[in-house]
Amino acid sequence: MAAARRAFARHAYADTTIAAIAAEAGVSPALVMKYYGTKEHLFTQVFTFDADATALFDAPLDRLARHMVLHLLAVQRSQTRDPILRIAFSRHHLELGGQARANFRTQVVDALAARLPGPDAPLRAEMAIGVLLGLGALYATVQADRLTRLDPDVVADLYVPLLEPLLRGDSPAPPAE
Structure with missing residues (x-):
């Protein structure tokens, strides 16, 4: 979640990727998707x-x-x-x-x-x-x-x-x- 907050704070939604968020968090994109489903759902959780x-x-x-x-x-x-x-x-x-x-x-x-x-x-x-x-x-x-x-x-x-x-x-x- 902290990595997603930083990513969405720095970049527009369209320019923010699950892969970049996962890399910053030190986890796999699949793990992010497992817990949050979609980028839109992750964004909703951030906000x-x-x-x-x-x-x-x-x-x-x-x-x-x-x-x-x-x-x-x-x-x-x-x-x-x-x-x-x-x-x-x-x-x-x-x-x-x-x-x-x-x-x-x-x-x-x-x-x-x-x-x-x-x-x-x-x-x-x-x-x-x-x-x-x-x-x-x-x-x-x-x-x-x-x-x-x-x-x-x-x-x-x-x-x-x-x-x-x-x-x-x-x-x-x-x-x-």
């Missing part, structure tokens, strides 16, 4: 976010902001997988990218919105996930030197005040349409 969202949101609401930041940082620092950031790569995949984005909306954004109290929960969930995506992009893509040198607790101390109003529902309401 499924249920387990990632479960881990990301695994804290009570009063500690959720800190947990989300620390979880994201731990995963980024371990470089084992990119739990939420792989949605950024879905634009490479014209054929199936729409499904990946729909999965992300349902499994991550909507799941967070369902936990949030108060008005405008879907909007606040989108904004909170946006903050996390920005932080993750700084770590994974930009590799912001000053930020990545900070202790995770210090980063959490800086990001929690951005996230908590969004999660609690005490952020200003958006203007009426």
